[in-house]
Amino acid sequence: MDTRAVVTRYYELANAGNWDEWCDLFAEDQVMDEQLAGHVEGRETLRKMMAGFPGMYASFQNSPKEIIVEKERAAVVSHISAVTPDGNRIEADVMNFYRVSGGVIVYMANFHDTQPFRAALGS
Template sequence: MDARTVLDRYYEYANAADWDRWCDLFAPDMVMDEQLAGHIEGREKLRQMMGGMGQMYAAFHNEPLHVLIDGAQGAVVSRITATSAAGRPVRAQVMNYFTILHGQITYMANFHDTVPFQVLSQD
């Protein structure tokens, strides 16, 4: 799978709340620097964390606005539009950076304003 297909599926699976298939896009020894969750190593640890997404959000949509790919690297500017489990809106602009090798995400980092996500701690 090429980098563009991996990134397209990343957003497709996230927007379908298909977190198992979303996690399968990552290499078993993946590394992620996630602004809210911190440093994550290993696909199975990521899969355990993502199991709680359905409890955190009543609705979740991450729309890619700009996609740039250069070989094994990709960057995506996106917009998250979500609703917390208690019905509070979450809106954020996001920048994700990816390294994709052999059809799997080996590294990912994301950058966004953390303030919109504070409503999750109030639920």
């Protein structure tokens, strides 16, 4: 897959809640700098982390608003709408940066306001 296809699939799988296949979009030695989870290295570390993700949200949608692709790099502005199991709503604008090589994500970073996620994190 080219960069645009990989990034588009990232959102399709996230919005379908298919986290195992979503993790397969990442390289085995991927590096992620995630606003809430911190620095994450390795696809299997990411897979273990995402195993608990469905329990954090009763619903979760991450809708891309703008996708910019330049060769192996992409930037996406999106909006997350989610609901925690106890009914707290989360609305947050997000900026993700991706570097794709060989059809998989080798690096990703995201940036957003952490305040809306406090209810989901219990903080």
